[in-house]
Amino acid sequence: MKTKKPALPPPTKDGVSGDNKHAIHWFPGHMKKAKEEIEKNLRKVDLILEVRDARAPLVTANLDLAKTFGSKKRLIILNKANLNDPRSTQLWKAWFLAHKERVLFIEDYQPKTLKRLVREVKEITAGPREGLLKKGINPPPIRMMVLGIPNVGKSTLINRLCRHKKANTGDKPGLTKNQAWAVIDKGLELLDTPGVMPPRVQSEKEGRVLCAIHAIRDEIIGKQKVANFVLEKLIKNPTPEFTQRYGAVTSDKSPQQFAEEIGETMNLVKKGGEISPEKVFERVLADFRNGRLGKISLEDPPDVE
Ligand SMILES: Nc1nc2c(ncn2[C@@H]2O[C@H](COP(=O)(O)OP(=O)(O)OP(=O)(O)O)[C@@H](O)[C@H]2O)c(=O)[nH]1
Ligand SMILES: [Mg+2]
Numbered sequence: 399m400k401t402k403k404p405a406l407p408p409p410t411k412d413g414v415s416g417d418n419k420h421a422i423h424w425f426p427g428h429m430k431k432a433k434e435e436i437e438k439n440l441r442k443v444d445l446i447l448e449v450r451d452a453r454a455p456l457v458t459a460n461l462d463l464a465k466t467f468g469s470k471k472r473l474i475i476l477n478k479a480n481l482n483d484p485r486s487t488q489l490w491k492a493w494f495l496a497h498k499e500r501v502l503f504i505e506d507y508q509p510k511t512l513k514r515l516v517r518e519v520k521e522i523t524a525g526p527r528e529g530l531l532k533k534g535i536n537p538p539p540i541r542m543m544v545l546g547i548p549n550v551g552k553s554t555l556i557n558r559l560c561r562h563k564k565a566n567t568g569d570k571p572g573l574t575k576n577q578a579w580a581v582i583d584k585g586l587e588l589l590d591t592p593g594v595m596p597p598r599v600q601s602e603k604e605g606r607v608l609c610a611i612h613a614i615r616d617e618i619i620g621k622q623k624v625a626n627f628v629l630e631k632l633i634k635n636p637t638p639e640f641t642q643r644y645g646a647v648t649s650d651k652s653p654q655q656f657a658e659e660i661g662e663t664m665n666l667v668k669k670g671g672e673i674s675p676e677k678v679f680e681r682v683l684a685d686f687r688n689g690r691l692g693k694i695s696l697e698d699p700p701d702v703e
Contacts, residue, residue, distance in 0.1 A: 428572070432592040435577055437466050439589065442541060444523045446472040447588070449546035449555060452479035452503055454697040455490050457607045460547050462596035471522050475515070477551040478611075479505040486695030493699035507558040515559070516586065539585040547613045548572050548593025556580050556590050565590045569687055571613055607696045612687055625679035628686045628694075629653035637692025643685065657682070 440446075446467055450458040455476055474494075479487055487503055494501045502518060504511050519540060527537040544552045553565035553574050564580040566573055574592045581587050595614065599605045602619070606627040609619040616624065630653050632640045641647070644660050660666070661673035666681060668674040685691050 428575075428592070429594050432594050433463060433466075436463070436543065436545065436591055436594065439543060439577065440466065440468075440470060443543045443589065444471070444526075444540050445519060445542045446470055447475055447519075447542050447544045447555075448472050449475045449477050449544060449550045449552045451550045451611050451613075451696075452476035452482040452487060452490070453611065453695055454607045455494075455501075456700070457604050457697050458547055458550060458611070458613065460545075460594060460596050462598075463545060463594055473515075473518055473522060474499060474501040475555065476501055476503045477555060479503040481689050481693060483693045483695040486698070489699050493701065504555070507555070512559055516582070516584070519586065537585075539581075539587045541587045541589070543589045543591060545591055546593060547595050547608070549612045550593070552593065553590055556588050559586075559588065569612055571615055610683070610686060610696060616683070621679040621683060622675070625657070625682040626653040628682055628691075629656055631694060631696075632691060637694065639690060639692035643690060 448459070448464070455474075476487075476490070491501075491503065500518070500522075502511070502515055504515075519542065523540050527540075530537040544556060546552050548571035549569065551567075553567045556565050557567065559582045560580050565578065572593060574590055576592065578590050579587055580590060593613070595608075599608060599614075602623075605614070605619045606624050608614045609616060609624045610628055633647050633649060633651055633653065633656060636647060644656070645663055647656055647659075657675065657678045658673060660682065661675070661678045664678075664681060666674050666677035668677075682691075686694070
């Protein structure tokens with residue numbers, strides 16, 4: 399006899415159904431709409447620039463969206479490499495090379511890296527365009543769609559490529575609401591798109607990474623869990639910036655104990671002078687997201703783990 403699969407609890411406003419502790423099912427309505435728009439516009443572009451966060455190159459991929467790419471060519475951009483531990487970036491470069499995937503790490507939007515991006519785009523799209531030139535037809539501009547999960551820096555990248563502010567940016571998931579074309583010189587056009595998360599986050603561990611980089615809102619995982627996750631990493635491998643900001647820490651200290659100390663050091667107190675855990679979590683997350691705790695990797699290549 400067939401048993402009927404139990405229905406998921408109704409999603410909350412964020413689309414989190416919370417049916418089990420490990421996977422986070424969610425798909426807010428606006429992301430579903432954005433995904434449909436992306437699928438509709440895919441045929442209009444020559445190339446996909448898939449932007450991910452260099453601190454977590456696989457966790458920040460949207461494999462669900464990637465299924466719709468078909469044979470469309472893509473270039474993976476690993477953004478915010480300036481916030482990643484350089485040793486991790488080297489490991490990931492080797493990993494992508496071994497997996498024959500074309501990637502470009504972007505650190506501080508250096509002009510030479512942006513020029514390299516344009517060069518790679520031209521190389522990838524050269525074939526069909528040469529065909530047109532041979533027939534005496536002037537090829538149309540190269541059109542690219544910039545895709546990725548929220549807050550990975552899609553709009554910032556577009557602004558840097560255009561050398562002026564075209565798209566709204568900000569450390570907040572879901573800032574870009576609509577698709578918009580931007581023109582870079584020399585026959586290149588870019589389509590900015592709203593960040594889209596896959597409908598399901600695989601595990602709470604991934605959820606913590608995604609929340610730490612602010613691809614999903616703090617409320618989805620909870621500030622305490624995410625701040626503790628960041629602290630745990632830094633207690634194990636303290637960066638000079640972390641020690642300078644919060645003081646030295648011994649590896650036997652738990653994130654909770656250290657959070658108390660941070661509260662004292664930084665005078666993060668409630669009315670009445672008691673340490674405010676909420677303020678400590680907020681401070682840790684803000685410091686991490688602003689790069690004030692140094693260069694920190696959030697994911698190792700699978701073969702290395
Ligand atoms: N430190 C650092 N911050 C960056 C970098 N690139 C982008 N940011 C910041 O990251 C935040 C998100 O950037 P956006 O360009 O708005 O990201 P997005 O992918 O367009 O986000 P959505 O539109 O929400 O999907 C902003 O606060 C940027 O200033 C970088 O290379 N380094
Ligand atoms: Mg944006």
